Amino acid sequence: RxxxxxxxxxxxxxxxxxxxxxxxxxxxxxxxxxxxxxxxxxxxxxxxxxxxxxxxxxxxxxxxxxxxxxxxxxxxxxxxxxxxxxxxxxxxxxxxxxxxxxxxxxxxxxxxxxxxxxxxxxxxxxxxxxxxxGSKLPTPQINEIQGIMNTHLLDHYEFYGEHIGLRTARKHIGWYCKGLRDSHAFRQRMNTADDCKTQLQMVNDYFDEMKSHSDRLLFLEAA
Ligand SMILES: Cc1cc2nc3c(=O)[nH]c(=O)nc-3n(C[C@H](O)[C@H](O)[C@H](O)COP(=O)(O)O)c2cc1C
Known part of the structure; x- marks a missing residue:
């Protein structure tokens, strides 16, 4: 003003x-x-x-x-x-x-x-x-995104530490999963992890399971 x-x-x-x-x-x-x-x-x-x-x-x-x-x-x-x-x-x-x-x-x-x-x-x-x-890229390969997420989350845990890192990572994981298969149920499950190692393992299990359906991200809902 x-x-x-x-x-x-x-x-x-x-x-x-x-x-x-x-x-x-x-x-x-x-x-x-x-x-x-x-x-x-x-x-x-x-x-x-x-x-x-x-x-x-x-x-x-x-x-x-x-x-x-x-x-x-x-x-x-x-x-x-x-x-x-x-x-x-x-x-x-x-x-x-x-x-x-x-x-x-x-x-x-x-x-x-x-x-x-x-x-x-x-x-x-x-x-x-x-x-x-003028053309659209295909959605990214799950392997690539899983790699990005692992690097991101490990950096995140290191920067924020176990207690804060675990909690503040949840929103980032939620954003990565938005619109993906079974993401709602996965988020609920993932939110119960009470240490970073378990949280990261849950993320990897979720994406590993997704790779049995497709090698690329499949967005079921608009993000
Ligand atoms: C988590 C978050 C942090 C932000 N921090 C800043 C900031 O520090 N300075 C700023 O000018 N805008 C900040 N913004 C606003 C964004 O730069 C942007 O102007 C706004 O989100 C609108 O753009 P978008 O529709 O692409 O999100 C922030 C937005 C978000 C979501």
């Missing part, structure tokens, strides 16, 4: 790290405004550009929207048309088709993806492939 303060903060950060021989590019991420009656993304984008911000990401919701409703891309288009720095479009991009749609309608230089990458980190290559070729 306080645009002069925004300007001061941006100037201070850019002056502190974004100039000189060891300059680090300073990027900014904003929403479209603080509520639907007060969308000031264009003004903030211009301030950012003036301050020396190198790239701007815009999430197509206001602060008051939280995560309600659908992200809108008109404001992102208007921001893109108002500044020369690269603009990244963000919000509700969950498929290659949606990424293409948002890039085309906003003219943005890139898209940023948050929630759709949770449990599906391969979404980026799916989007790249679709943008480059």
């Amino acid at each position: 306080d645009e002069p303060l925004v300007q001061q903060i941006l100037d201070a950060v850019v002056q502190a790290v974004g100039v000189g021989p060891d300059a680090v590019p300073v990027t900014l991420k904003i929403r479209t405004g603080w509520d639907r009656e007060h969308k000031n993304a264009i003004d903030i984008a211009r301030l950012a550009e003036k301050s020396g911000i190198s790239m701007l990401t815009v999430h197509g919701r206001t602060r008051a929207d939280l995560y309600h409703g659908e992200a809108e891309y008109e404001t992102i288009t208007a921001v893109k048309n108002s500044v020369a720095i690269p603009v990244v479009a963000n919000g509700d991009i969950s498929t290659p088709e949606k990424a293409q749609f948002v890039l085309e309608t906003t003219g943005a230089d890139a898209v940023m993806i948050g929630r759709a990458a949770q449990g599906r980190p391969w979404i980026f290559r799916e989007i790249n492939h679709f943008l480059e070729t």
Whole structure:
């Protein structure tokens, strides 16, 4: 709301790290405004550009929207048309088709993806492939995803430790399994594991069993 303060903060950060021989590019991420009656993304984008911000990401919701409703891309288009720095479009991009749609309608230089990458980190290559070729990649091989999950979970346990790691891994495992065969029952079972080793074993048993049906992930429900 306080645009002069925004300007001061941006100037201070850019002056502190974004100039000189060891300059680090300073990027900014904003929403479209603080509520639907007060969308000031264009003004903030211009301030950012003036301050020396190198790239701007815009999430197509206001602060008051939280995560309600659908992200809108008109404001992102208007921001893109108002500044020369690269603009990244963000919000509700969950498929290659949606990424293409948002890039085309906003003219943005890139898209940023948050929630759709949770449990599906391969979404980026799916989007790249679709943008480059116009065709969809097959779903990933279960072996590959099982390998990714094992690396992820072992890192997770090491970073958070046994007690917190066990509990916070549950949501990641849930995201990986969303839409897969028997995932609901598996999650309930997996949530009863009371140590990381058992949890990881349950994950591997689930995916090993799945490989008897298919060598690729089969999504039964939309994620
Ligand atoms: C777990 C999680 C953590 C997030 N942390 C941040 C953050 O630290 N800074 C930020 O600007 N946005 C954060 N966001 C918001 C996302 O960057 C993004 O703007 C928002 O989720 C909309 O994009 P999406 O529809 O692709 O998820 C976070 C979102 C999630 C789901």
